[in-house]
Amino acid sequence: xxxxxxxxxxxxxxxxxxxxxxxxxxxxxxxxxxxxxxxxxxxxxxxxxxxxxxxxxxxxxxxxxxxxxxxxxxxxxxxxxxxxxxxxxxxxxxxxxxxxxxxxxxxxxxxxxxxxxxxxxxxxxxxxxxxxxxxxxxxxxxxxxxxxxxxxxxxxxxxxxxxxxxxxxxxxxxxxxxxxxxxxxxxxxxxxxxxxxxxxxxxxxxxxxxxxxxxxxxxxxxxxxxxxxxxxxxxxxxxxxxxxxxxxxxxxxxxxxxxxxxxxxxxxxxxxxxxxxxxxxxxxxxxxxxxxxxxxxxxxxxxxxxxxxxxxxxxxxxxxxxxxxxxxxxxxxxxxxxxxxxxxxxxxxxxxxxxxxxxxxxxxxxxxxxxxxxxxxxxxxxxxxxxxxxxxxxxxxxxxxxxxxxxxxxxxxxxxxxxxxxxxxxxxxxxxxx
Amino acid sequence: xxxxxxxxxxxxxxxxxxxxxxxxxxxxxxxxxxxxxxxxxxxxxxxxxxxxxxxxxxxxxxxxxxxxxxxxxxxxxxxxxxxxxxxxxxxxxxxxxxxxxxxxxxxxxxxxxxxxxxxxxxxxxxxxxxxxxxxxxxxxxxxxxxxxxxxxxxxxxxxxxxxxxxxxxxxxxxxxxxxxxxxxxxxxxxxxxxxxxxxxxxxxxxxxxxxxxxxxxxxxxxxxxxxxxxxxxxxxxxxxxxxxxxxxxxxxxxxxxxxxxxxxxxxxxxxxxxxxxxxxxxxxxxxxxxxxxxxxxxxxxxxxxxxxxxxxxxxxxxxxxxxxxxxxxxxxxxxxxxxxxxxxxxxxxxxxxxxxxxxxxxxxxxxxxxxxxxxxxxxxxxxxxxxxxxxxxxxxxxxxxxxxxxxxxxxxxxxxxxxxxxxxxxxxxxxxxxxxxxxxxxxxxxxxxxxxxx
Numbered sequence: 057x058x059x060x061x062x063x064x065x066x067x068x069x070x071x072x073x074x075x076x077x078x079x080x081x082x083x084x085x086x087x088x089x090x091x092x093x094x095x096x097x098x099x100x101x102x103x104x105x106x107x108x109x110x111x112x113x114x115x116x117x118x119x120x121x122x123x124x125x126x127x128x129x130x131x132x133x134x135x136x137x138x139x140x141x142x143x144x145x146x147x148x149x150x151x152x153x154x155x156x157x158x159x160x161x162x163x164x165x166x167x168x169x170x171x172x173x174x175x176x177x178x179x180x181x182x183x184x185x186x187x188x189x190x191x192x193x194x195x196x197x198x199x200x201x202x203x204x205x206x207x208x209x210x211x212x213x214x215x216x217x218x219x220x221x222x223x224x225x226x227x228x229x230x231x232x233x234x235x236x237x238x239x240x241x242x243x244x245x246x247x248x249x250x251x252x253x254x255x256x257x258x259x260x261x262x263x264x265x266x267x268x269x270x271x272x273x274x275x276x277x278x279x280x281x282x283x284x285x286x287x288x289x290x291x292x293x294x295x296x297x298x299x300x301x302x303x304x305x306x307x308x309x310x311x312x313x314x315x316x317x318x319x320x321x322x323x324x325x326x327x328x329x330x331x332x333x334x335x336x337x338x339x340x341x342x343x344x345x346x347x348x349x350x351x352x353x354x355x356x357x358x359x360x361x362x363x364x365x366x367x368x369x370x371x372x373x374x375x376x377x378x379x380x381x382x383x384x385x386x387x388x389x390x391x392x393x394x395x396x397x398x399x400x401x402x403x404x405x406x407x408x409x410x411x412x413x414x415x416x417x418x419x420x421x422x423x424x425x426x427x428x429x430x431x432x433x434x435x436x437x438x439x440x441x442x443x444x445x446x447x448x449x450x451x452x453x454x455x456x457x458x459x460x461x462x463x464x465x466x467x468x469x470x471x472x473x474x475x476x477x478x479x480x481x482x483x484x485x486x487x488x489x490x
Numbered sequence: 491x492x493x494x495x496x497x498x499x500x501x502x503x504x505x506x507x508x509x510x511x512x513x514x515x516x517x518x519x520x521x522x523x524x525x526x527x528x529x530x531x532x533x534x535x536x537x538x539x540x541x542x543x544x545x546x547x548x549x550x551x552x553x554x555x556x557x558x559x560x561x562x563x564x565x566x567x568x569x570x571x572x573x574x575x576x577x578x579x580x581x582x583x584x585x586x587x588x589x590x591x592x593x594x595x596x597x598x599x600x601x602x603x604x605x606x607x608x609x610x611x612x613x614x615x616x617x618x619x620x621x622x623x624x625x626x627x628x629x630x631x632x633x634x635x636x637x638x639x640x641x642x643x644x645x646x647x648x649x650x651x652x653x654x655x656x657x658x659x660x661x662x663x664x665x666x667x668x669x670x671x672x673x674x675x676x677x678x679x680x681x682x683x684x685x686x687x688x689x690x691x692x693x694x695x696x697x698x699x700x701x702x703x704x705x706x707x708x709x710x711x712x713x714x715x716x717x718x719x720x721x722x723x724x725x726x727x728x729x730x731x732x733x734x735x736x737x738x739x740x741x742x743x744x745x746x747x748x749x750x751x752x753x754x755x756x757x758x759x760x761x762x763x764x765x766x767x768x769x770x771x772x773x774x775x776x777x778x779x780x781x782x783x784x785x786x787x788x789x790x791x792x793x794x795x796x797x798x799x800x801x802x803x804x805x806x807x808x809x810x811x812x813x814x815x816x817x818x819x820x821x822x823x824x825x826x827x828x829x830x831x832x833x834x835x836x837x838x839x840x841x842x843x844x845x846x847x848x849x850x851x852x853x854x855x856x857x858x859x860x861x862x863x864x865x866x867x868x869x870x871x872x873x874x875x876x877x878x879x880x881x882x883x884x885x886x887x888x889x890x891x892x893x894x895x896x897x898x899x900x901x902x903x904x905x906x907x908x909x910x911x912x913x914x915x916x917x918x919x920x921x922x923x924x925x926x927x928x929x930x931x932x933x934x935x936x937x938x939x940x941x942x943x944x
Contacts, residue, residue, distance in 0.1 A: 086742035089577045093568040095550040097557050098536070098823060117534040117553045117822070124533065132530025135519070135609060164571055185743060223745040225865030264712075294523055294627040296663050296670050359525075376923065377823065380516070382528060416862040420871020420891050424663070425670050427708075429891035429942035431862070431869035449867065451893045451942035453711055489711035489942050 068105035072201035080193035100379030111139035140358030149328035156237035159212035227434035258445030268409035278418035289352030309463035336366035395466025508643035536822030545579025546572030549825035581807035592651035598684035626665035681771035715852030720911035724929030729861035737805035757794035757900035767831025773916035780826035785815030820922035838906035905935030
């Protein structure tokens with residue numbers, strides 16, 4: 057990295073080198089049986105150079121030829137993309153307890169034993185097909201720039217995602233167990249998953265009408281995708297966000313407070329700096345329904361002439377190799393604050409509704425406008441406070457600036473994934489088509 | 491390079507092994523509104539090693555050659571563990587040994603076009619968009635992906651195939667007051683740069699429609715007779731049926747397998763579906779897949795009867811069916827998995843107007859916005875639609891998402907047009923992003939389709 061940075065400085069006013077290396081392993085259980093083991097040992101480098109207010113970038117996986125990487129960056133520089141920012145100065149990032157060295161040396165046999173225990177626990181408890189996806193590994197990110205920045209973070213993870221599939225489909229009831237150290241699956245949570253699955257055995261055709269929909273945490277991304285697009289500095293700068301002029305206005309129910317909380321150690325990957333090396337902090341986006349802030353990366357902070365919020369991450373909606381992506385405004389540690397009711401009590405208070413456990417088609421529709429139209433996949437149908445079966449075919453649709461005003465319940469528990477922590481949330485009067 | 495890979499391969503003691511080395515050069519130019527946001531070429535490379543031993547089949551991907559010995563030792567260990575611990579031993583169906591170098595057939599080699607020329611063309615289309623009525627912003631980009639793949643296997647195969655995919659397009663965003671609408675258009679393929687030139691009308695047509703959408707009403711959710719425009723037919727075929735014909739997706743699902751038996755009648759008499767990666771010029775074109783298998787067209791459905799499916803070496807053995815050459819990886823980070831190459835419904839005799847007349851009242855649904863599938867359930871979005879009233883196109887409507895059940899819908903395809911077209915962009919996110927998986931088809935009529943409104 058040092059040699060590449062030194063070489064890059066010779067051709068520019070300032071330069072930055074980003075390196076990401078990771079080892080990942082995955083084990084797949086399908087229909088109660090071991091089916092696959094895969095590994096990856098990967099590295100990659102990204103270079104950004106700024107000269108005369110213009111920026112050039114290049115990336116590579118295998119740093120065999122530094123001169124070739126510089127040449128690509130200089131060719132990019134010649135395109136004259138404006139750089140309205142400068143690279144951050146050095147700082148001492150907060151360290152988190154998110155690296156367990158055991159994960160880098162753990163034996164595949166130990167991981168398989170854990171999976172076998174789960175399979176044995178599941179056998180005979182539900183009629184459906186049982187699959188489990190396990191992944192574990194370590195990842196290291198290092199950033200250096202010519203302003204003296206020299207920061208790194210190293211993270212380990214072990215994730216188990218067990219699921220029970222409904223017949224003829226991948227629609228499933230699943231749980232996600234994710235920890236930085238060895239992850240022993242909690243059988244109490246498995247029992248809850250089995251209970252929900254078994255209550256959804258009967259196929260039901262609900263009436264096509266407006267009803268209460270409880271979004272399970274994994275399905276809330278469909279709504280939050282629309283919200284995060286609208287509050288991204290990219291869409292504020294482009295003047296296409298419907299909430300561009302609504303800071304201080306109530307846009308959602310007062311029951312909703314939405315924050316980005318990168319220092320929370322319960323996150324699988326807490327971050328004290330983003331992928332540009334900018335220090336991060338807790339950011340309140342919505343407080344009791346009132347819009348409080350937007351978020352940005354260095355590029356859009358510069359264009360909008362506002363302070364960087366530390367949300368420049370190298371990721372994209374459809375994945376991709378980290379080093380190949382340029383930093384983009386992105387919320388990696390979203391949290392909706394919990395409410396005061398358990399999921400079971402929430403269900404018992406609903407006369408007619410759906411517990412949405414999975415959805416199809418979140419990427420379709422007019423996302424920036426807040427519109428959504430989702431396939432129910434699956435949804436457990438609730439009648440008079442009881443789950444009475446599952447909806448086979450159906451859609452729900454609406455607009456988040458309408459639907460998210462009508463929150464009736466927020467669960468008292470947060471469910472963590474690698475990118476968010478959400479409770480179950482019940483929204484009233486959502487249209488169901490069939 | 492093939493000799494170097496052969497040396498590494500000789501270190502592996504197993505029943506079968508292969509190594510793929512892939513060099514990739516990606517060139518991109520991107521605009522967001524007036525701003526050029528990125529430009530330049532990038533080079534990446536890496537290795538994927540697969541080992542089959544005593545009924546266990548494992549994969550590892552590795553970036554650096556220095557890590558190959560460590561990777562080989564780990565993948566052999568994992569294959570051995572899989573063989574010991576799996577209830578069901580894996581078998582493989584092997585292809586013929588092949589030694590071939592496959593070059594490019596291009597109309598305008600993108601590698602010989604300067605970056606400034608690519609920048610100029612992208613800016614030209616972007617400026618054209620920004621000058622249109624109600625256009626607030628754009629996200630328009632040029633993308634060129636050149637791959638140079640080297641493959642060796644213990645069967646003695648040595649293959650080097652080069653492919654190059656180009657595309658130019660993106661999103662147009664229109665705004666009036668607080669109403670924002672968007673639409674996408676892309677031109678591209680695998681046969682050179684020249685197909686991107688002189689395509690202004692594609693961009694102008696889409697900008698005009700997006701502007702008109704600002705005044706369109708949202709569709710009312712419900713059941714409709716729908717006529718699908720060609721790109722929608724393509725995405726429907728891909729999402730609803732195509733994924734179900736990928737053998738790896740159903741191999742370990744007894745309930746899905748039971749429904750997808752060869753010889754089973756699943757669709758109407760008029761329905762023929764094919765996947766053909768060998769169609770030259772299409773985004774999905776290739777000669778050998780990432781297992782070194784010669785790709786071939788596969789009849790997936792004939793007269794509504796299931797007649798074939800897409801395979802890897804592993805699934806072909808599990809199903810005892812012929813290998814097809816449909817196993818592709820996103821890039822050198824990934825093991826290959828079963829993918830569609832270019833899937834389409836074969837045309838029949840009806841004109842577009844015949845289909846509108848047959849529909850009577852319903853929706854004409856245009857411009858795919860991607861889809862998603864989950865076994866027999868699927869959904870896909872559309873950019874816009876026109877209502878059909880007494881066999882004639884009527885009002886423009888927006889916010890279209892279709893959902894359905896595969897088996898019900900295949901039985902509801904009651905009209906097929908004579909006007910087949912192929913999409914100029916690919917893209918499928920089945921675990922890995924495959925920019926080359928593409929589709930096509932003629933206009934079709936589906937009765938009683940579920941449309942979700944807003």
